[in-house]
Amino acid sequence: MTQDFSNLSMHDLFRIEAESQTHVLTSALLALEQDPGRVEELEACMRAAHSLKGAASIIEIRAAVTVAHAMEDLFVLVQSGGAVLHQARIDQLLRGVDLFSMFAKALGPNGGMSDQDWQAEADRFVADLNAQGPALSPEQLPATFPSRRTASLRSAATETASSSEPADRALRVSADNLDRLLDLAGESLVESRRLRPFAQSLLRLKRLQRETAGALGVLQDALPLHLLDERARNALVEAQQGLFSCRKLLTEKLDELEAADHHATTLAHRLYGQALKVRMRPFADGVGAFPRMVRNIARDLGKQVSLEIVGERTQVDREILEKLDAPLGHLLRNALDHGIESSDERLSAGKRAGGTISLEAQHHAGALQITVSDDGRGIDIERVRRAVTAKGLASEETAAKLSESELLEFLFLPGFSMKEGVTEISGRGVGLDAVQEMVRQVRGLVRVSSQAGNGTRFKLELPLTLSVIRSLIVEIGGEPYAFPFAHIARAIKLPVDQLQTLEGRQHFALDGQQVGLVNAHQVLGCNEVVHDTAELAVVLLGGPTNMYGLVVDRLVCGRELVVQPLDPRLGKIKNLAAAAVMEDGSPVLIVDAEDMIRSMEKLSSADGLQKVGQDIAKADQERRKRILIVDDSLTVRELQRKLLEHHGYQVDVAVDGMDGWNALRQTRFDLVVSDVDMPRLDGVELVRRIRQDPSMRELPVMILSYKDREDDRQRGLEAGADYYLTKGSFQSEALVEAVIDLIGEAATT
Structure with missing residues (x-):
């Protein structure tokens, strides 16, 4: 629909014209740089320069007329075969495009430079353009200006604005x-x-x-x-x-x-x-500057890189589009500096000399997906692993156990960079951190994947709009909570007989993957409801490598909710993002899914997960004695756990001495059963720490070890162990009898 421009000033009309035509010029010039023979792009440049010259003439901006006339004549000369648009000429013409943008911004009382200064800048542009080959001099330009053909300019601006769908500020309606x-x-x-x-x-x-x-x-x-x-x-x-x-x-x-x-x-x-x-x-409104940015940075780095933009007409929320500018710029610069190889390196690897970066936008499953991918060298996972340990973010033993997806998450940490030196392009470790921060602000997700030698892919999943979200309403502890659909992998009814227990932690199989179960009441700190039904309501959160099943009381329905921000005086509330009002007027809290995943990971790493459906009130009335098994052997841990749980004890496990020490500082136990030879912290040192801690000094400790020599036994007992049992002569009855001797039967009398 054609907009009404009758109330716009002449300067406003020129700004609209300049914004539209400079975008056309930039796109066409970058296309001509790749293929100088594209006739339709050359014609587009001629039309854009001619329109700018006419518009500038009407409002008497002689400097703009000078620049446009010189550009137009050069395009005519190229069209007739009298000149070639080589790279140096393209650089100069893009400088002319920048001048038009500056002319448009400088209109008004606060324009900065005087008319004489602008004209001097335009004359320098013409001189530099002529230095690249034949073109008209300023003396050949028309000395007089046409009359103010207001109606014709208004008509031209209307046509341009109608065809290019101008930004909302042209409507004279504020964003608020x-x-x-x-x-x-x-x-x-x-x-x-x-x-x-x-x-x-x-x-x-x-x-x-x-x-x-x-x-x-x-x-x-x-x-x-x-x-x-x-x-x-x-x-x-x-x-x-x-x-x-x-x-x-x-x-x-x-x-x-x-x-x-x-x-x-x-x-x-x-x-x-x-x-x-x-x-x-349209997505194109927010990414128009990126092709030129990629071109300039690639030239500075001495690389051949082309940018492909897919989904330019994909509709994006204005606020999200504005927030995307900096994150996408960071991702593109990273791809240019870290991802795309030099031409020689690419040729030696059997690739084309020129690399390709793809920027794609699409709507998928009720969300906006933005993907930035390249066909470069990919991310060196082992180099990331070394960087993690070098920066002290994890020990060598822990880093060695991290999966590829877990290692890639370190890239988003503030200050994390794999580049040894700092340049104007990258190296300070703030780019990906800024990307993740923006995505979190709009309640989205960002994922990264890489294949060595074939490139890297960043996928941003964002809401279509920030004002209304599609959510799954669930009931937890008698209260409604909303989970944004964009953060939910699935919501299922899980039969209780499909639950399994490994090392005291509940999980179930889903599509060949083991998914751990976490009680929503424990995460949110509300009263638990005992699940006595044959099915559990489960909301699956997280990605393929860190998925958790959150057990809720009931799956209620799906709803579109108007997001209401929480009072800023409350600060950041753990596990919650915002609020909304249901159709019956009742409030509902909107969950911060990323925060909740971190809470579940913390509970899981500290071995603090409660079993789903555990009757806490009954457990408080009749508390079972709690034993901590510390052993780096999965087989031994499971054998001991099953045996002691069969006799009524509550059993927790730790994978080594340090894990056991951390568990002891967080939870009260009645007995510790520990191996001796373990990584990070051995059993003897664990016993010494227990005896040196005033709060644990009286805690019974049993050592269960393959070492059956007398000096090994003596070493363990001298450290403070109450019992020493060898695995070589290990019998189930012997272990149970030793436990009973130390702490008695399982239930508290």
Whole structure:
């Protein structure tokens, strides 16, 4: 639809014209640099330069006329075969494009440079352009300007704005007003659902009325009218007639209410859809500067790189599009500096000399997906592993056990960089940190994958809009919570008989993957409801390598919610992101899924997970004695755990001495059963630490080791162990008897 530009000033019209035509010039010049023979791009340059010259003439910006005229004549010369657009000329022409942007921004009382200064800058541009080959001099330019053809310029600007869909500021509507409009539209969407619960209550009233009429009929059959006096008969007949009239009226009003509900819901959806469209902009509006940025940085690095942009017409929320500028710039610079190899390196690897970076936007599963990928060298996983240990982020033993996806997550840490030196392009370790921070601000996700020799891929999953989110409503501890669909892998009903236990932790198999179970009541710190049903309601959170199953009380429904930010005076509330209001007026808290995943990881690493369905009240009344098994052998740990749990003890496990020491400082135990030879901290040193700690000095400790020499036994007992049992002569009865000797039977008397 053509916009009304009648109220815009001449300067505003020129700004619109300059913004549109400079974008055309930049895109066409970059295309001509790759293929100088593209006639349609050369014609686009000629049209853009001619339009800019005409617009600048009307408002008498002689410096802009000078630049546009010189560019236009060069394009004509190239078209006739009298000149070639080599790289140096392209550089100069792009400088001219920058000058047009500067001319447009400088209009008004605060323009900065004087007309003489701008003209001097334009003359220098023409001289530099002529230095690359033949072109017109400033003396050949027209000395007079055409009259103010206001109507023609306004018509040209209208046509340009209509074809290129200008930014929302050309509508003279502030962004705040648009945001308020969308918020109101979102609230109307929620309010439109209030009629449905009311209609359902009327349906219940109708059923009650029908049941009452049936009861009266039964009463009439039991008491024939001739047995009643006239007053009673009249009252019964009037009651029946009143119920019939009520049922008829109720049916009519219910039909009207259902029609009104359908109309209101449809209207609210249309209103919200139109308001959202006003807020949306094509992806191309936010990435127009990237092709030139990639070109310039690639030249500085001495690399051949082309940028492919896919999904330019994909609609993106204006606020999200503005926030994407810096993160996408970081990702592109990283791809240029770290990912794409030099031409010689690529040729020796059997690749094309020129590398390719792809920037793609698409809508998928109710979310916006932005992908930045390259066909470069990929990420050296072992180099990342070495960098992690060198920076003290993990020990060598821990780093050696980390998977590829876990190592790649370190790239997003503040200050983490694999580049030895710092340049203007990268090396300070702030780029990917800024990317993740922006994604978290808009409640999105970012994932990275890489294949050695074949490139790296960053995928950003973002909400379509920040004002309304599609969520799964669940019930936890009698309260509703909303999980954004964008962060949910799946929501399932899990049969209890599919639960398995390994090292005291519950999990289940899903598509060939073992998924750990975590109780939502424990994560959120609310009262637990004992799950006595045959199925558990489970919400799956996380990615393929760190997925958790969060057990909730009930899966309620899916809802579109208008996001209401929490009071900033509260600060960041753990595991929560925002709030909303349900259609019945009740509040609902929106979960911070990333925060919740971190909470589950922390509970899991500290071995502090409670079993799903555990009756805490009963456990407090009749507490089982708790034993910590510390052994680096999975087989030995499981054998001991199953044996002691069979005899009624509550058993926790630790994979080495340091893991056991951390567990002891967080949880109270009645007994420790430890191996001797373990990484990081051996059993003898663990016993010494226990005896040196005043709060654990009296804690019974048993050593269970393959070492059966007398000096080994003596060493363990001297460190403070209460019992020394060798695995070589290990018998299940011997272990149980030793435990009973040290702490007694499993249940507290």
